[in-house]
Amino acid sequence: MLLLPAMLLDGALGEPRAIWSRLPHPAVLMGRAVGWADKAFNEGENRRRNGILTMAGLAVGAWALGKVIAELPLGPLWQVLIAAILLAQRSLVEHVQAVADALRLSLNDGRRAVARIVGRDTANMDEPAVARAAIESAAENLSDGVIAPAFWFLIAGLPGLLVYKITNTADSMIGHRTPRHEEFGWAAARFDDLLNWIPARLTAVLIAVSHGWFNPDPIRRDAGLHRSPNAGWPEAAMAVVLDVALSGPRSYHGEKRDFPWVWPEGRREIGPTEIDAACAALWRSWAAFLIIVLLLMAV
Template structure:
């Protein structure tokens, strides 16, 4: 059952996505996870609690999320398949596709390319500021282009490849459990003092769930890009994350660029290692090349889902 659901979800996400008017009307399903996380963090991540207690309460938060997302997904999927019989997978696909971000990611990166191509650096900085956490006000054109490409590469894993992997493997409960944990990691899985203990479980669980998809995502980028293997295998470990470096290094290798490097977050400089050994002077044309590679990688996932359905 997961095979037709995965393929249909990919097609629906690419064709429809989650348009702005719908987001303004009802928000997005991950917003529900964010509210649970915020409520737990407000109640349990208090400075008067010891680090040991906050870490334990962070584990409880992760278990709550897995129960709500995974358990809820299993219940809804079971009911749909019971009520609708052989066509129940259509309803499951409709509930699954908002967990993918093929179209959303493309639609957020494309304005950066368009602004740079038009010579509108301030507009490009604003556009890239919507998708990255670093300071963008002082970025030059190559810095903006690299930031957009890095975000595209990293988000191919946690926005597309990983949710697709868990959907194909475990169906709707797998997809939504992953999205819940990934949302928790983005909100509380930080190393700053405030979240270090409470967010530990969310960060480690997210690392585990991305372990296989990140490496598969990097391999897919190299396959559809006809290269990049050497850089991916050599430089993936240079990233602070145990997983994000795989798709970023693959993107750098295929495009012949140097990505990452020194960045500024909240006014503080961070001397990150360079990934790749090509040009660092990226521009709008490189973003176009990255988007083309991204589209081919997404289509490769369609082929995987179609092959799994045919072999079923």
């Protein structure tokens, strides 16, 4: 079971700056591949077809690369190392915790810290808005950056992990409803939705169960309020177990958006203490998944 050492290695070391300040991170290389494909093929009259073929090509290439690496001498070792690199548990906790630490210094420090992990406007955020943004990012990225890649590595080995990561990278870069990418990025967005369907719901279960919450009704109720078919599940679970109201109004590119509240019954005057609790929830959920992996090994 190669997932166990990969998770432990990622949890212990994260992403050492001494290495990635000198070498390009695999995720960066994936981003370059997607960027090249966007420039090369996002043109012409049938951009949706081009996007479908591009996403298929990226996925097939990622699968083939995973198979080649798995068959190399010391293949299991390479698979563990690459999986550990592409999991993001420790780095996620560090980035979210940095927001709490900065917010304790000043509101402006908190705004600058949260701007590194979210895409919304941060310049006019108050302290609760900074905290909400950090906690939402923690929940969504636990699913996208930890549980989903671990799930696909467990199911389909390194090829499955690489297919997931290239798809998730493509979705983050071109899966947007903009004039340039609405058609070309359609396949990337839909394939990412498909690959995240089970992991997002599994993440919600891990968050809830690891905190002793066994009532799925409020999580199911609020998960559907999210604009994403998947991200609402871990976000709703995090809101419930921390008893904080998440989502709600925010601004993107100067435009105010009135999103509905997730767990509106929860507290709204929140700050660094609640971010600390979200970081603890990340580790508890990670540990719960680790226990599942151990049980699968025992079976």
